[in-house]
Amino acid sequence: KAGVxxxxxxxxxxxxxxxxxxxxxxxxxxxxxxYQQTPGQGLQFLFEYFSETQRNKGNFxxxxxxxxxxxxxxxxxxxxxxxxxxALYLCASSLVLAEKDTQYFGPGTRLTVL
Amino acid sequence: AQSVTxxxxxxxxxxxxxxxxxxxxSYGATPYLxxYVQSPGQGLQLLLKYFSGDTxxxxxxGFEAEFKRSQSSFNLRKPSVHWSDAAEYxxxxxxxFQKLVFGTGTRLLVSP
Numbered sequence: 001k002a003g004v005x006x007x008x009x010x011x012x013x014x015x016x017x018x019x020x021x022x023x024x025x026x027x028x029x030x031x032x033x034x035y036q037q038t039p040g041q042g043l044q045f046l047f048e049y050f051s052e053t054q055r056n057k058g059n060f061x062x063x064x065x066x067x068x069x070x071x072x073x074x075x076x077x078x079x080x081x082x083x084x085x086x087a088l089y090l091c092a093s094s095l096v097l098a099e100k101d102t103q104y105f106g107p108g109t110r111l112t113v114l
Numbered sequence: 115a116q117s118v119t120x121x122x123x124x125x126x127x128x129x130x131x132x133x134x135x136x137x138x139x140s141y142g143a144t145p146y147l148x149x150y151v152q153s154p155g156q157g158l159q160l161l162l163k164y165f166s167g168d169t170x171x172x173x174x175x176g177f178e179a180e181f182k183r184s185q186s187s188f189n190l191r192k193p194s195v196h197w198s199d200a201a202e203y204x205x206x207x208x209x210x211f212q213k214l215v216f217g218t219g220t221r222l223l224v225s226p
Contacts, residue, residue: 004157031212032215033212033213035214041214042217042218042219043204043206043214043216043219045213045214045215046124048211048212048213050211050212054196055212056210056212056213057212073219078118090157090158092158092212092214094212096212098147101212102148102160102163103160103214104160105157105158105159106157107156107157108156108157110155
């Protein structure tokens with residue numbers, strides 16, 4: 001079974017631009033979570049989607065948004081990019097048979113903001 | 115608030131020696147705990163997890179972890195480290211709706 005895939009793997013943008021990152025979960029997984037990883041702040045939770053609904057959100061500004069499609073694929077968007085948005089963005093999927101379940105991570109998208 | 119502490123930023127171990135990485139958590143309810151490993155430029159790979167039951171859990175690559183509620187700890191161990199184990203290790207606790215709270219990570223260096 002294929003793992004979590006994220007596209008693109010690398011992105012370079014300039015301040016003020018916007019960016020969209022994509023995540024395809026493991027087949028059959030219905031929950032997708034997004035995390036930001038930086039050297040200074042570590043791994044931080046952005047949001048989680050299940051059945052096209054955002055169920056949980058981390059402490060990030062409104063410039064960070066996401067959505068999930070009916071096939072469970074998810075996208076996250078960052079508008080008006082700032083230098084501090086440079087990070088590795090990780091997506092994780094889980095089956096969610098019960099309330100809590102194991103998350104499996106993709107390889108990440110490395111975003112560099114110049 | 116939920117939190118995870120990994121007190122060791124870096125650890126160096128000789129190849130073949132044993133390893134223990136420390137993890138302490140703060141969580142009001144029954145914790146669901148995980149250890150992940152990250153190689154440079156890669157995503158996170160699940161090593162093992164604790165949901166309930168036996169407090170000693172076995173994972174992949176010869177790793178194990180022991181849950182100790184009285185100490186709020188979930189330390190990761192391996193009896194004999196291989197050079198390929200050099201990576202960064204993250205402990206995490208699962209909170210509501212699939213939100214993982216991670217520790218700051220421990221970078222493992224393996225010396226020959």
